[in-house]
Amino acid sequence: MNTKREIVSLQNVIKNYGHGEIITKALRGINLKILAGDFSAMMGPSGCGKSTLLNIIGGLDRASSGEVIFNGKDFNILSNKDLSIIRRNNIGFVFQNYNLLPVLTAYENAEYVLMLQEIPISQRKEKVMYFFKEMGLEGLENRFPRELSGGQQQRVAIARAVVSEPLLVLADEITANVDSETAQSLLELMKKLNKNNKITFLFSTHDPAVIKFAKKIIILKDGKIANEQMSSENIEKYTQK
Amino acid sequence: MKIIKVSWRNLWRNPIRTNVTISAVAICIAILIIFQSMIVGLIEKAKFNTTNLIIGEVQIHVEDYFDDRSIYKSLQNIEEIHSVAKENNIGLVERSYGFGLISSGTKSAGTQFWGINPESELQHFDFANHIDKGNFLTNTSLKKIVLGKKLASSIAADIGTELVVFVQGADGSLGNELFYVSGILKNMADNIDRGAAMILREDFDILFSTNNLIHEIALNSKGRLESEEIQKLVSAKTTGVDVETWQQLMPTIAMMTEKMIVFMRTLFSLIFGIAASLGVMNTMIMSTYDRMREFGIIRAIGTTPWRILKQVSLEAILMTIFSSIIGVVVGLSVALYFQKYGFDVSGSGNMSFGGVVMDPIWRANVSVGIVFLPVVLMILVSTVASIYPASIAARIKPVEAIHYKP
Numbered sequence: 001m002n003t004k005r006e007i008v009s010l011q012n013v014i015k016n017y018g019h020g021e022i023i024t025k026a027l028r029g030i031n032l033k034i035l036a037g038d039f040s041a042m043m044g045p046s047g048c049g050k051s052t053l054l055n056i057i058g059g060l061d062r063a064s065s066g067e068v069i070f071n072g073k074d075f076n077i078l079s080n081k082d083l084s085i086i087r088r089n090n091i092g093f094v095f096q097n098y099n100l101l102p103v104l105t106a107y108e109n110a111e112y113v114l115m116l117q118e119i120p121i122s123q124r125k126e127k128v129m130y131f132f133k134e135m136g137l138e139g140l141e142n143r144f145p146r147e148l149s150g151g152q153q154q155r156v157a158i159a160r161a162v163v164s165e166p167l168l169v170l171a172d173e174i175t176a177n178v179d180s181e182t183a184q185s186l187l188e189l190m191k192k193l194n195k196n197n198k199i200t201f202l203f204s205t206h207d208p209a210v211i212k213f214a215k216k217i218i219i220l221k222d223g224k225i226a227n228e229q230m231s232s233e234n235i236e237k238y239t240q241k
Numbered sequence: 242m243k244i245i246k247v248s249w250r251n252l253w254r255n256p257i258r259t260n261v262t263i264s265a266v267a268i269c270i271a272i273l274i275i276f277q278s279m280i281v282g283l284i285e286k287a288k289f290n291t292t293n294l295i296i297g298e299v300q301i302h303v304e305d306y307f308d309d310r311s312i313y314k315s316l317q318n319i320e321e322i323h324s325v326a327k328e329n330n331i332g333l334v335e336r337s338y339g340f341g342l343i344s345s346g347t348k349s350a351g352t353q354f355w356g357i358n359p360e361s362e363l364q365h366f367d368f369a370n371h372i373d374k375g376n377f378l379t380n381t382s383l384k385k386i387v388l389g390k391k392l393a394s395s396i397a398a399d400i401g402t403e404l405v406v407f408v409q410g411a412d413g414s415l416g417n418e419l420f421y422v423s424g425i426l427k428n429m430a431d432n433i434d435r436g437a438a439m440i441l442r443e444d445f446d447i448l449f450s451t452n453n454l455i456h457e458i459a460l461n462s463k464g465r466l467e468s469e470e471i472q473k474l475v476s477a478k479t480t481g482v483d484v485e486t487w488q489q490l491m492p493t494i495a496m497m498t499e500k501m502i503v504f505m506r507t508l509f510s511l512i513f514g515i516a517a518s519l520g521v522m523n524t525m526i527m528s529t530y531d532r533m534r535e536f537g538i539i540r541a542i543g544t545t546p547w548r549i550l551k552q553v554s555l556e557a558i559l560m561t562i563f564s565s566i567i568g569v570v571v572g573l574s575v576a577l578y579f580q581k582y583g584f585d586v587s588g589s590g591n592m593s594f595g596g597v598v599m600d601p602i603w604r605a606n607v608s609v610g611i612v613f614l615p616v617v618l619m620i621l622v623s624t625v626a627s628i629y630p631a632s633i634a635a636r637i638k639p640v641e642a643i644h645y646k647p
Contacts, residue, residue: 060541060640088543099538103250116543
């Protein structure tokens, strides 16, 4: 019997874009559960709905129909402000292009979410420095993003996502813009955070390297989940563009 | 990490754009300070000159004197007025008025005769210095007369011209004398230009068969006291007389000067305020669209629309505060220069009209309000101007903004 806490539950989630006769069906009835401690990867060809699903799970976008329950709260009935608060306190985001704020230093970028949460400065410093140490970012605190390599920027972006120790971190194609060696080290880092800090991760990726680390693999095809918890042998079949 | 620090750094992401906007707002503030100080300087000086020329800040007549300017309507028991003036160090002159006919050769004109004490007039008023030709009276200028410019012209009188004067005396007799033109006044006010003939009070008494009748007392503190204040002091000690401020005596000019200051300041504040606000708005809109993706990111990680609105507005406010510092330094320096050295406009011809006298040197009048107003105005308009771009930033949908491509 699975006793893990349910963080995300999707029931028959549909997402359509467009109006009238021109409708693009991005998601066609998704049923999915993300449990605490998961380290899951979503795969599938371009346009299969990975990013759309990630946006809906993260409360950045709303489903056209179906039920999205996050930590017991129904996203469909929450206001935009409430969704903002849930994102701030419970969800971390790591984006493909790092998306650090260029006017903030590495430290300030990581600290930003804690500041939004109104955590006292001393605690903020403690938390940020802890994760900077874990991620090998010590000494880079005062550098601006333009002064960091792609891999370093992505580490800072991960630090920003995990520093508040959210229930769930959503990572969208995070290895797409870094070399394989850096990708490997980033994944090892996140695996460590998953293990040591009990942070739940959900990746969207094309990168087979991510699959090696994932505990659960979700294959999306044409807006539907084609398979879950599949073996790594079939990955190539589903990730062909 | 303070929101101010972040806003300040954001401002300098595009230094050329920010510098251009800061310069534009600073120029607007500097021009407003200079212009307003010059306008206020011009009008305040004109007001001072107007009261200082002839009318004074307060005049005292018997009740309803202006309804019927009879020679018999003279002031009585004026000792209290003298004592108020003395206690408060206010300049005081006594004037007598009578009407008659003045002629030179075949030309004649109706005239208002002013019986004056030249020494007091020179001490407390300025009109004795506004002589176009000849000299003003002295205390020994018996049988000498000073004429308004248009009056002199209408009877073809010049310096030294012999004039025959006919009046009805206070005792009903016919008074007639010969006077010689000592001086001709510059244009001042229409009633003086067309009808004033000034003589010594001794001559006035002989001509009109009076004995020291006083029809008007004019008080002038030369701007030291407000006219209403003097009016209050005198009214408290007198009865049966009209104590009127210059604003009551010259309501049109008083209103004109007051309204002109308000009108000019409002007009220019509007022009420069709108120009500055459009500049700020343009900069903030460009900045917002440049950073759309970032706003999407910070919205995604939980920043509320209100915080984004505050941050964008704060950027505009910081920019305006910085502009204000530059604008105030430049504007104040120039205004203080013009306050000290002025601007020579003596070549512009006649410096008085309608009783309002302009100074040949146009000086600025700098005050805290003149510096404060443009700064407050610019901060207000910049804040208002930033609301639109700030609301664009605050209302964006994170999922769209993250994928925004400028």
